[in-house]
Amino acid sequence: xxxxxxxxxxxxxxxxxxxxxxxxxxxxxxxxxxxxxxxxxxxxxxxxxxxxxxxxxxxxxxxxxxxxxxxxxxxxxxxxxxxxxxxxxxxxxxxxxxxxxxxxxxxxxxxxxxxxxxxxxxxxxxxxxxxxxxxxxxxxxxxxxxxxxxxxxxxxxxxx
Amino acid sequence: xxxxxxxxxxxxxxxxxxxxxxxxxxxxxxxxxxxxxxxxxxxxxxxxxxxxxxxxxxxxxxxxxxxxxxxxxxxxxxxxxxxxxxxxxxxxxxxxxxxxxxxxxxxxxxxxxxxxxxxxxxxxxxxxxxxxxxxxxxxxxxxxxxxxxxxxxxxxxxxxxxxxxxxxxxxxxxxxxxxxxxxxxxxxxxxxxxxxxxxxxxxxxxxxxxxxxxxxxxxxxxxxxxxxxxxxxxxxxxxxxxxxxxxxxxxxxxxxxxxxxxxxxxxxxxxxxxxxxxxxxxxxxxxxxxxxxxxxxxxxxxxxxxxxxxxxxxxxxxxxxxxxxxxxxxxxxxxxxxxxxxxxxxxxxxxxxxxxxxxxxxxxxxxxxxxxxxxxxxxxxxxxxxxxxxxxxxxxxxxxxxxxxxxxxxxxxxxxxx
Numbered sequence: 046x047x048x049x050x051x052x053x054x055x056x057x058x059x060x061x062x063x064x065x066x067x068x069x070x071x072x073x074x075x076x077x078x079x080x081x082x083x084x085x086x087x088x089x090x091x092x093x094x095x096x097x098x099x100x101x102x103x104x105x106x107x108x109x110x111x112x113x114x115x116x117x118x119x120x121x122x123x124x125x126x127x128x129x130x131x132x133x134x135x136x137x138x139x140x141x142x143x144x145x146x147x148x149x150x151x152x153x154x155x156x157x158x159x160x161x162x163x164x165x166x167x168x169x170x171x172x173x174x175x176x177x178x179x180x181x182x183x184x185x186x187x188x189x190x191x192x193x194x195x196x197x198x199x200x201x202x203x204x205x
Numbered sequence: 206x207x208x209x210x211x212x213x214x215x216x217x218x219x220x221x222x223x224x225x226x227x228x229x230x231x232x233x234x235x236x237x238x239x240x241x242x243x244x245x246x247x248x249x250x251x252x253x254x255x256x257x258x259x260x261x262x263x264x265x266x267x268x269x270x271x272x273x274x275x276x277x278x279x280x281x282x283x284x285x286x287x288x289x290x291x292x293x294x295x296x297x298x299x300x301x302x303x304x305x306x307x308x309x310x311x312x313x314x315x316x317x318x319x320x321x322x323x324x325x326x327x328x329x330x331x332x333x334x335x336x337x338x339x340x341x342x343x344x345x346x347x348x349x350x351x352x353x354x355x356x357x358x359x360x361x362x363x364x365x366x367x368x369x370x371x372x373x374x375x376x377x378x379x380x381x382x383x384x385x386x387x388x389x390x391x392x393x394x395x396x397x398x399x400x401x402x403x404x405x406x407x408x409x410x411x412x413x414x415x416x417x418x419x420x421x422x423x424x425x426x427x428x429x430x431x432x433x434x435x436x437x438x439x440x441x442x443x444x445x446x447x448x449x450x451x452x453x454x455x456x457x458x459x460x461x462x463x464x465x466x467x468x469x470x471x472x473x474x475x476x477x478x479x480x481x482x483x484x485x486x487x488x489x490x491x492x493x494x495x496x497x498x499x500x501x502x503x504x505x506x507x508x509x510x511x512x513x514x515x516x517x518x519x520x521x522x523x524x525x526x527x528x529x530x531x532x533x534x535x536x537x538x539x540x541x542x543x544x545x546x547x548x549x550x551x552x553x554x555x556x557x558x559x560x561x562x563x564x565x566x567x568x569x570x571x572x573x574x575x576x577x578x579x580x581x582x583x584x585x586x587x588x589x590x591x592x593x594x595x596x597x598x599x600x601x602x603x604x605x606x607x608x609x610x611x612x613x614x615x616x617x618x619x620x621x622x623x
Contacts, residue, residue: 068554069317097444100559101585103570119557119570119585123444123458126465128557151447154593162281177274177622180224186282187581193286 046127047072053094057087063134073117073130078142081118081133085148088120088129096120096129099149104159108189113137114165118145118152135165144170162187215239219258219270239267242604246275250353250608253618255592257607264604269596273589276622284582288548289315289389290525292582297383299586300620302345303338303563305374308387313468314558314569315389319523319551323391326514328470330396333507334377334386335469335560336500337404340411341370342563342615343493343500350490350612351422354431359418366414369407373400389549390524391517401508408501415497422490432487436598436610443484446594449587450565451492452614456484462561473510476503486613493615523549548577557585564588564615588614588621 051065054074061080066073076084088096100119107115112134120129133142144167145152154176156167161175164185174180184191184199222241240261246254254275260268280299284292296311297304309331316323323331348363371381377400378386378393386393422428438448443456453460461478463471479495481488518524525544526537553575559568565587572581591614598610 069320069556071556073555098447100447100449100566100568100590101570101583103581103583105572105581107580117555117570119568123460128466128559130555130557149447150442150445151590151593154589158589174220175274177277179274186279187285191282193282 046125050074050094050127050129053091054084054088057091058083071128071130073132075132075134078133078135081131082143082145082148084131085118085145088131089148094122095124096122097149098123099145099152099155100128102145102152102155102159104163104165104187106163106188111136114140114163116142116159116165140164141166141168143168144173146170161185164188215260216268219260219268223258223270223272244607246272251611252349252616255611255616255618255621257595259599259604259607261604266599266602266604266607269599271592271595273592273618273622276618278623280623281582281584284579286578288545288577289551289579290544290548292579293387293389294383294385297385298619299584299623300342300562300564300567300588300617301382302617303342304382304384305334305386306338306560306562307567308385309335309469310558310560310562310567311569312387312389313560314556314571315551317558318554318556318571318573319389319549321390321518321520321523323518324515325470325512326396327391327516327518329507329511330392330516331387332469332471332474333396333404333504333511334374335562336503336507337370337373339500339563340497340504341367343497344370346563346612346615347418347490347493350432350486350609350615351418351428353608353612354428356422356425356428359421362414362417366407366411369403369410373403373407376400376403388517388525390520391515395516396511401511404504404508408504411497411501415494419494429487431606431609432490432613433483433485435486435602435606436489436613437485438594438598440482440484442594442597446597447590448565448594449590450561450563451489451496452565452591452594454478454480455488455492457482462559462566466559468558468560470507474503474506476500486609489613489615550577551575559585562587564617564620565591567620584620584623586620586623588616588618589623592616592621 054062061077061084063075088094098121100121103117105115114135116133118131156170157176159165160173161178242259242261245251245256256272258270280295296307299307344363344367348360351359374384375381378384440456443453457480459478459480464478476499479492521540526541530537531541551573555572557570559566568585570583571579574580
């Protein structure tokens with residue numbers, strides 16, 4: 046099944062696929078950032094693959110010089126009972142990824158969480174607020190340069 | 206807050222109210238009579254610290270914005286700064302109504318990462334405890350949903366039954382809530398004959414109790430009127446919003462990871478995936494009732510087939526030794542010391558493993574860089590994803606139905622806020 050997915054994706058748009066990786070039976074396909082919505086729409090609408098559900102959107106700080114951030118999409122196909130992971134690499138100075146909320150409504154809060162925790166902005170998201178932290182919080186806690194103990198005075202105490 | 210949605214002034218007013226902690230505000234046109242109402246986070250029917258901002262037209266809900274984060278403890282950050290073993294105790298505190306199945310879900314993800322096969326006895330015991338926790342969690346869900354719409358008796362009866370499951374946990378691992386029972390490569394302690402006796406006793410009484418609950422509710426005019434056609438979400442929307450678990454099965458989609466993406470020894474066990482098509486609060490109630498019966502069926506089979514043998518994998522470099530052996534054997538003491546202080550050495554890679562918990566799909570995504578700490582650990586909690594579809598279910602309903610809809614979603618904020 047995994048090789049079939051790669052085959053279909055390459056047939057759809059070879060230049061969008063930057064690489065594939067298989068580990069413990071899990072397939073991860075790295076997709077060019079600009080093409081993520083196109084690829085997502087294809088994967089959802091393709092009658093053979095039909096990945097109808099987005100299970101999670103995960104922001105990752107890899108803390109490396111090139112492509113510091115990654116966004117990982119976990120997809121599930123109800124028809125084939127199969128998982129697939131898409132991956133998009135993001136540069137530190139321009140952490141913007143097109144939003145897939147138009148393809149799967151379920152990506153709404155997951156993208157808000159990735160924005161809140163890692164600071165990746167999703168272009169085209171209708172309501173990109175923080176999910177957990179207060180809206181006036183300046184930092185993104187799951188970045189590797191955010192200390193475990195927190196930053197003193199970064200969270201103001203209630204006035205009353 | 207910045208006025209991000211300047212195009213929609215009413216929406217920005219709702220968001221402003223979220224920030225200012227105003228309990229209510231009235232929008233400009235008095236004749237339109239729309240009111241913003243704050244519900245929670247200290248509301249008893251929100252099952253924890255869920256906060257809802259509601260836009261009401263009279264008694265009808267026009268729109269709603271859930272607000273999370275009141276129980277956010279930063280577990281993903283904590284996971285990155287501890288060893289794989291250390292995080293097991295934190296998984297108890299995610300979905301605190303079914304702690305053992307969280308333990309199992311997490312260690313299964315780690316075992317997938319390091320490629321470790323656990324003995325069959327351990328797999329059977331993991332199935333046993335996962336299904337017990339599903340029953341315990343569904344009992345709370347059914348009881349508290351009935352309480353939310355006014356039937357207090359059911360809650361007391363279901364809590365009485367749930368107590369028996371907690372007693373079994375107590376005998377099994379010495380804790381009622383914070384179990385931390387599963388270990389990487391096995392379990393903390395072996396299943397005992399006393400647990401079998403207690404579980405058989407519990408299962409014998411469960412059926413009668415479920416019948417009592419049904420007698421109280423299934424022909425109860427008030428309960429049915431308050432739950433039927435309430436919180437409806439269409440099959441297509443349920444899929445689109447990424448719903449999982451009883452909510453999705455009540456919408457007619459037979460998605461159950463125990464069957465679809467099998468793990469542990471579920472393929473050897475005979476059970477049905479319960480689906481209904483009404484997709485309202487009442488259907489979710491019936492799906493949960495039926496799932497408890499299916500879980501009881503699984504428990505009976507697993508007890509009958511429970512194989513003898515070791516309950517921990519034989520891999521001293523990655524599996525914690527038994528406590529009594531660390532006190533008496535030099536080799537085990539060294540391994541214990543190394544595992545606790547240095548941790549395991551997983552390969553470099555990424556895995557995602559999900560289980561069907563009582564609320565839906567509970568998944569762990571782990572990126573390993575080859576060190577003893579996860580580089581990134583993401584918890585895919587079913588409650589968060591189910592709650593994100595709450596505005597769809599509430600829209601157009603009555604204000605008094607909100608508690609019934611939240612009850613039927615069965616969110617646990619410990620898991621939704623992480």
